[in-house]
Amino acid sequence: MSVHPPRPSGPPLNALRAFEAAARLGGFSRAADELCVTPGAVAQQVKALEDWAGVALFDRQAQGVVLNDMGRQVLPLATRAFDQVAAMVQELRAVASPNRLHIAALPAVAQLWLSPRLPGLRRALPDLEISVTAMEQPPNLERDPFDMTLFFGDPAEGEQIADDVILPVCAPALAGCLAEVADLARLNCLSDSAWAGDWPLWLQQAAGAEAPTLRGPVFSLYALAVQEAVNGAGVLMGHRCLIERDLREGRLVAPFDQPVATGKALIMQLRQPVRTPLARLAAALRESRL
Amino acid sequence: MSVHPPRPSGPPLNALRAFEAAARLGGFSRAADELCVTPGAVAQQVKALEDWAGVALFDRQAQGVVLNDMGRQVLPLATRAFDQVAAMVQELRAVASPNRLHIAALPAVAQLWLSPRLPGLRRALPDLEISVTAMEQPPNLERDPFDMTLFFGDPAEGEQIADDVILPVCAPALAGCLAEVADLARLNCLSDSAWAGDWPLWLQQAAGAEAPTLRGPVFSLYALAVQEAVNGAGVLMGHRCLIERDLREGRLVAPFDQPVATGKALIMQLRQPVRTPLARLAAALRESRL
DNA sequence: GCGAAGACCTAGTTTTTCTAGGCCAAGAAT
DNA sequence: ATTCTTGGCCTAGAAAAACTAGGTCTTCGC
Known part of the structure; x- marks a missing residue:
């Protein structure tokens, strides 16, 4: 029976x-x-x-x-x-195509930090197939099909790639109009809707209580704001790690030498377990320079 | 965006x-x-x-x-x-109907040990709805929809309800024919297909090397073999905890006073976490007497 | 009072899943 | 060596599940 x-x-x-x-x-x-x-x-x-x-x-x-x-x-x-x-699904994905890696990043990070590094990355790691998806919120690596995340967050949350330091920047042509902080009130101050707190934070730290009221266009995409700043549309609160090249190559200048740390950092998280392809990508990104 | x-x-x-x-x-x-x-x-x-x-x-x-x-x-x-x-599914089941308990047991245990106790159990725990399913192999309590298992196994696997002791039994009318172990060879020796090793084990322990060769019908359902033994069809290798009542009430007698421990035991396992209804059932079973 | 949110219901459609039945290959049995 | 059995594959059609659409209801916030 x-x-x-x-x-x-x-x-x-x-x-x-x-x-x-x-x-x-x-x-x-x-x-x-x-x-x-x-x-x-x-x-x-x-x-x-x-x-x-x-x-x-x-x-x-x-x-x-x-x-x-x-x-x-x-x-x-x-x-x-x-x-x-x-x-399990992620594991299956990773096992089935180990050389296909998917990065999730904040749109600003994807466009301004990651994108310039991608060509060099692909040259250094020609066998890896690297995809990038931009999103506002960090995905859950346990659940979502990503192998790496690049977001701003608390330095304790993952491996710190760069610290987050902000400072006003603008096109060189505009720098002449800015002798002191108070001059900001007479110019457009570009800002990003997701980083609305940047200007108040900087003003408080750099100028103390005597913060002028600011006005100016708000962008929903930081890269757009950067482009506008390059075009001379106004003064942008710049995140240094995202505009390194623009500063170095002179498209943007920092009229005030008063960088302010936000307390956050650009954080990299890796999906566990870390296999060789992902480890290689992470190493390449850590060492990448512009 | x-x-x-x-x-x-x-x-x-x-x-x-x-x-x-x-x-x-x-x-x-x-x-x-x-x-x-x-x-x-x-x-x-x-x-x-x-x-x-x-x-x-x-x-x-x-x-x-x-x-x-x-x-x-x-x-x-x-x-x-x-x-x-x-x-999760089991948890949902348990949470949704906490008083519905499902026992999985070896067919022999279900019929010979559990079944006689059920009326008293239902009387003692009238608010519980107790179902019993007989199966050959113990189910996985993590996966299958049972709250308790009753199987023979290693005493370390769970809570021991009774130890497993075997000894030949037969109808009283037949006992006169059995003066010594060698007499077994002249009678039918009933056995259960799932417990084919019982006779050899007992003979080895009780009679040493001089074990007579035995013959007799094989049953696939132990309860059937017990019934046949009661009917006088032959000598059955009895598991004491399963035939207690037949022995006590004289329907079966043990011609040889040589019980042998099999090293196994009747084991009760409970689904975790143990909630009140299940704990009550387990307690009632532990204390149950025939 | 009115509009927006959020959920429910039902009917009908689309998609998924399953079965049935035929076929094939390789060991096992005769 | 032939036949049988086991275990899987394939395809077409049937059955079941899941989804959408659009109408309704209730409550909250203005």
Whole structure:
């Protein structure tokens, strides 16, 4: 009598994934966003799971859903489970094409720091196939298909590539108009929407309380702001590691010699385990100079 | 620019599951068995995964498939991942219906040890809904939907409920024919196909080298063999903890007073974490007497 | 009171998954 | 040596699952 009784099979995996995403992100719409489906699809999957379990996992409220007790108890395990699944997928990716490396970087870093180094990199590592994706938020290396991240953050979070120092810069033609900090009030002060705090921080550190009120265009892309500064459109709060070349080659100058450290740094993180191709890329980037 | 680039989505989860099962069990057919689908379905899922990764994970050979290097590298992560997924599902089950408990037991244990105790158990724990499934092999509590297992095994594997002691037993009417061990050769010696080693072990321990050759019917269900012994069909190698009541109530007697320990024991394992309902069931079983 | 968010429902469509049945290769058995 | 058995592959069609679309409802914030 070795009749293996047909095991009562578990719930559909996709329903579990939908639940996990919805619970972690706190809403069906956000989950739908992450999973690239419509919110209705997520609602259905979650409902299917709740039907399977015979119990509700979310409290439905008018302005969204919130996890109930049951849901709160399973969420940690669910997240661990899908972390593991994602780790397996990444491992599979890495094993299947070990020479294909994917870097995630802040748009500004991708365009201003990484992009100039890429040609040399590809020359030094011709056998590696390097892709770059720009994004605002650092991805989770355990989950997302990236091998390396380059973002600004706390120096403790990873390997520090450069410290983050800011200082006003502008086209050489404009430098003459800037004798002292107060002159800034008479010029356009370019800024990046993601780094809105840069000007106030610098003014506070460099000029003390006597900070002039500033005005000027706001860009959503730092590289664009840099280009505008080169074009003479105004004074930009420059992040030194991103405009090294423009400074060295004279397209930009720093009218005030008062750099201010932001306390952050350009951080590199590597996907674990680090295999040879990734280690080579990381080494090449560490040593890269412009 | 907060355009989250549509993440390159991973492979279908079901394909990963098919791969994991096939790799762990070493064959598409066995995986199909476990997943309750046809082997063709598993083959397709695995192929889909290999296509996604762009690389083969199995070597196809005429007498089956074997993992190749790539597959071997991802299998550990895959197994961990699906262990976690299963753990989450079990947690969900347990949280959703905490009073529904499912015991997995060896068929002999289910029928001869557990079954007589169940009425008392249900009386003592009326709020618990106790199910029992008989199976030959202990299930993996991390993966399969059981809360408790009752199997014979090494005492170190779990909590020992009873030690496993064997001794020949028969109907009282037959006992007169058995004055010494050698008399066994003249009677039917009932045995269970899953415990073929019992007679040889006992003979060796109890009778030394002078073990007579035995003959008799073989049963695939131990409870059936016990019933036949009660009916006077022959001498059965009895596991004491399974036939306590028959001995006490005189339906069976032990003609030789030479019990032999098999070195195994009746072992109880509990699914972690142990919640109140399961703890109550375990306590009730520990204290249960016939 | 009105618009925006967020979720639900249902019907219908699209995609995925599964089965069935035939085929093939290589060991094992006769 | 021939036949049988095992285990996998393939394809077409069927079945099941998942998704979308569009309409509705409720509550919050203005």
